[in-house]
Amino acid sequence: MEKMIRIFDTTLRDGEQSPGCSMNLEEKIVMAKQLEALKVDIIEAGFAIASPGDFRSVKEIARVIKDSAVASLSRTLEKDIWSSYEALKDAVSPRIHTFIATSDIHMKYKLKQTPDEVVESAVAGVKYAKRFISDVEFSCEDATRSRKEFLYRIIRDVIDAGATVINIPDTVGYATPFEMFNLVKDVRENVPNIHKAQISVHCHNDLGLGVANSLYAVLAGADQVECTMNGIGERAGNASLEEIVMALATRRDYYNAITRLDTTQIMKASKLLTSITGVAVQPNKAIVGANAFSHEAGIHQHGMLENRSTYEIMTPESVGLNVSKMVLGKHSGRHAFKDRIVSLGYELSDEEIDAAFKEFKILADKKKQVFDEDIVSIIERDDQNDQEFTLEKFDIVSRKDRPSEATIWVRKQNESMEAVENGDGPVDASFKAVEKIVGKEIELLDYTLHSITEGQDAMGKATVKIKSGEYTYNGKGVSTDVVEASIKAFIDAINRSMKNGKKHEERMTI
Ligand code: KIV
Ligand code: ZN
Numbered sequence: 001m002e003k004m005i006r007i008f009d010t011t012l013r014d015g016e017q018s019p020g021c022s023m024n025l026e027e028k029i030v031m032a033k034q035l036e037a038l039k040v041d042i043i044e045a046g047f048a049i050a051s052p053g054d055f056r057s058v059k060e061i062a063r064v065i066k067d068s069a070v071a072s073l074s075r076t077l078e079k080d081i082w083s084s085y086e087a088l089k090d091a092v093s094p095r096i097h098t099f100i101a102t103s104d105i106h107m108k109y110k111l112k113q114t115p116d117e118v119v120e121s122a123v124a125g126v127k128y129a130k131r132f133i134s135d136v137e138f139s140c141e142d143a144t145r146s147r148k149e150f151l152y153r154i155i156r157d158v159i160d161a162g163a164t165v166i167n168i169p170d171t172v173g174y175a176t177p178f179e180m181f182n183l184v185k186d187v188r189e190n191v192p193n194i195h196k197a198q199i200s201v202h203c204h205n206d207l208g209l210g211v212a213n214s215l216y217a218v219l220a221g222a223d224q225v226e227c228t229m230n231g232i233g234e235r236a237g238n239a240s241l242e243e244i245v246m247a248l249a250t251r252r253d254y255y256n257a258i259t260r261l262d263t264t265q266i267m268k269a270s271k272l273l274t275s276i277t278g279v280a281v282q283p284n285k286a287i288v289g290a291n292a293f294s295h296e297a298g299i300h301q302h303g304m305l306e307n308r309s310t311y312e313i314m315t316p317e318s319v320g321l322n323v324s325k326m327v328l329g330k331h332s333g334r335h336a337f338k339d340r341i342v343s344l345g346y347e348l349s350d351e352e353i354d355a356a357f358k359e360f361k362i363l364a365d366k367k368k369q370v371f372d373e374d375i376v377s378i379i380e381r382d383d384q385n386d387q388e389f390t391l392e393k394f395d396i397v398s399r400k401d402r403p404s405e406a407t408i409w410v411r412k413q414n415e416s417m418e419a420v421e422n423g424d425g426p427v428d429a430s431f432k433a434v435e436k437i438v439g440k441e442i443e444l445l446d447y448t449l450h451s452i453t454e455g456q457d458a459m460g461k462a463t464v465k466i467k468s469g470e471y472t473y474n475g476k477g478v479s480t481d482v483v484e485a486s487i488k489a490f491i492d493a494i495n496r497s498m499k500n501g502k503k504h505e506e507r508m509t510i
Contacts, residue, residue, distance in 0.1 A: 003257045005248060006041040006224040007241065008200060011273065012061070013044040013073055014238055015228035020279050020446075020465065020474060025057050027276045030346060032061045034272050036068045038265040040241070041224075042095060047073040049083040050508040058084070062091035069093035069135065076100045076125025085132040096129040098122075099139035099167075102146040102154055119154050123161045130162035137165035139202065144168070144175040144183065152190045159193045165224060166197045170213055173206025173236060177216035184220035200224035203239045205231060210239035215247055218257055229273045230281050230288060242266045242287040242319070250314045267320035268372075272344075275376050278463030278476045280450055287319055327371065330364035337375075344372060346379055366457060366480055373452040374459050377478035387495045389438065391487055392416055398426040408433040408487065427486045434490055442494065443467040449482055462489035468497040 045061040046054040070091040074080035088094035201217040203210040231240030270288035283290040293316040303310035392409040403422040406429035419436040423429030446465035451458035460482040477488025
């Protein structure tokens, strides 16, 4: 019989804590709802004690998600576990995920604890978590560089203490597929009470083996795989959810394993994440890359026309591509627009829908077809009510061989402020003018621009990363005019820095 593999998604925790991928509360909720629609088994919503913002996100996600379990990460410290418990109280299926490092190198240099002390903290942490929540996952951080005998001991003891899931992370992406296979097999064979818990793996991608290592772990008997959408995560990222899930679905014959995921929601989840973070996936990325289902070579196209299975091992429809859906346009009414917003996972008030519908009509006049990505960007754009600065208008003169000139009008509450600056191109001139208005020195660390829909009338999305003081902030802006998108992104980043500047949250990551 095929084995059911549980998918534990950590996009909102391990993924979100990687540079450039941070999300605000509303964005996390929208993403969590899409993960629920995808039917992931567990959503790791955050690391509750890391900051008040993380706590709020876990709490809110725990409140709104009903069909997936919701987990919060904690060290083995009581204050972490208590914070996770407080944040998870309203969840239908809460899970406390607690971890401690088990490799000699981490115990000695990071924790400065002896192996005995580490076992003691792990057991105490699991026992404490068990007082509040029955579903407790324990992770042996840096498991793949830990001594096996020590792993068997700590795993046995935490299962005795009540752990229901044992996670074996390849924290630094060091393992090879055979090593991962053997590690899972050895844990199964050498931990006497392992039958009382599920085995999970969590593989990072430093050597590009995150997915391969996870799949080998499944072959060795792992019950749960931890992964992220688009493979985002620390450094080179985590094992990518879409690749693991589609590998299991496409090669059922080989892995003899299935998941409960609705794979037709994959594309939507991937695009939503890209749209929220501004971090694009490479075109040749398996499953969700722009070229993943396009056939360029003549011989391939010929074969495809004769019979799709000549060059297609899974259908685009199976991941939610080409699922024919009515495209909205200028004749679409408020009702159809509202329906689409709801199906995209947003909950907006009537006033918010009215405002977004107005913007939609303006856009539909400029573009023949309005895609889901356009609608997402309208909704995100509308979320500007509590912003310190908003772009009012601009006037740009751009010319070859002479500096560009930008005149920018920015509104701050009821005051309209204007500045004129020259620069090396329209974007540079505009950013300088905004900087002058804001009266702050801003270091631009990164700037990207890409189109989020197809065609000449596509919406452009700009993403900027700025440094203000000792912190970095991302901003994004969307428009059919790429200069406008760029200015908005710059102002968005400045607004985020202003908000945080007033009350900067220290955030702990692991
Ligand atoms: O990579 C890792 O070891 C982790 C653990 C906290 C599970 O993210
Ligand atoms: Zn990790």
